[in-house]
Amino acid sequence: MENRSKNVLIAEDYAPTRQLLESLLETWGYSVTSAPDGDKAWSILCEPEHPHLVILDWMMPGIEGPEIVRRLQERTSQEPYYIIVVTSRDNRGSAAHVLDSGADDFVGKPFDNDELRARVAVGHRMNCLQTALSGHVQELTRAIDQVKQLEGIIPICMYCKKIRDDTDSWQQLEKYITEHSEALFSHGVCPDCAKEQMDIFRSMKNAPG
Numbered sequence: 001m002e003n004r005s006k007n008v009l010i011a012e013d014y015a016p017t018r019q020l021l022e023s024l025l026e027t028w029g030y031s032v033t034s035a036p037d038g039d040k041a042w043s044i045l046c047e048p049e050h051p052h053l054v055i056l057d058w059m060m061p062g063i064e065g066p067e068i069v070r071r072l073q074e075r076t077s078q079e080p081y082y083i084i085v086v087t088s089r090d091n092r093g094s095a096a097h098v099l100d101s102g103a104d105d106f107v108g109k110p111f112d113n114d115e116l117r118a119r120v121a122v123g124h125r126m127n128c129l130q131t132a133l134s135g136h137v138q139e140l141t142r143a144i145d146q147v148k149q150l151e152g153i154i155p156i157c158m159y160c161k162k163i164r165d166d167t168d169s170w171q172q173l174e175k176y177i178t179e180h181s182e183a184l185f186s187h188g189v190c191p192d193c194a195k196e197q198m199d200i201f202r203s204m205k206n207a208p209g
Contacts, residue, residue: 006029006030006031006053006124007030007031007032007033007050007051007052007053008025008030008031008032008033008051008053008054008055008120009033009034009035009041009044009045009050009051009053009054009055010022010025010032010033010034010035010055011034011035011037011038011040011041011054011055011056011057011060011065011068012034012035012036012055012057012060012086013036013037013057013060013061014057015036017057017086017109018034018036021055021086021116022034024113024116024117025055025120028117028120030053030120030124033050033051036061037060037061037062037063038060038061038062038063038064038065038067038068039061039062039063040062041054041056041062041063041068042062042063042068042071045068045072052080052081052082052127053081053082053084053120053123053124053127054068054072054081054082054083054084055084055086055107055120056068056069056083056084056085056086056103057085057086057087058085058086058087058098059087065085065103066101069083069085069101069102069103070101070102073102080126080127080130080131080134081127082104082105082123082124082126082127083102083103083104083105084103084104084105084106084107084119084120084123085098085103085105085106085107086106086107086108086109086111087106087107087108087109088108088109095108104123104126105119105122105123107119154176156173157170161173163176
């Protein structure tokens, strides 16, 4: 994910701004894919290996920024999206509107280069951290799925110690536990049984005839 997280999609219809963003991001070490309108941007985001770090113009031809944000939010993906919206600074309340819509951050036009670099770097780090967290969650889920637990009341014969299973059949204790847990048996002889068996052996040996 480290290399893929350096891939950035720029969706901006104003060519000079788009070209400036491309130049800056490439200088900062990112791989850039550009779209001149919302339709092209969404087409790129539907490709298998699309960027997950998106710099999005809020108002543009075709599918507008808010709709792209909404569609990305509806996706069920193990890889996160980080969406930075480029919007006009003189639009009062635009920042709150952008963030309320589900975008992760915004940069006002005209943007400060250092501010943009810092905000893109935050998006890159967030995607890496969330992807790593998702990987750990998947590993934990797989581990939990592999763990079998014995719970509740288990019917056991008080004489032979066999277990009655769900099919109403009786089976050896060790077989039942092996099938319902991750435990493995290593057979041995306890001291009491060793003494008992030795006594039986001696009795048989000393028996007449």
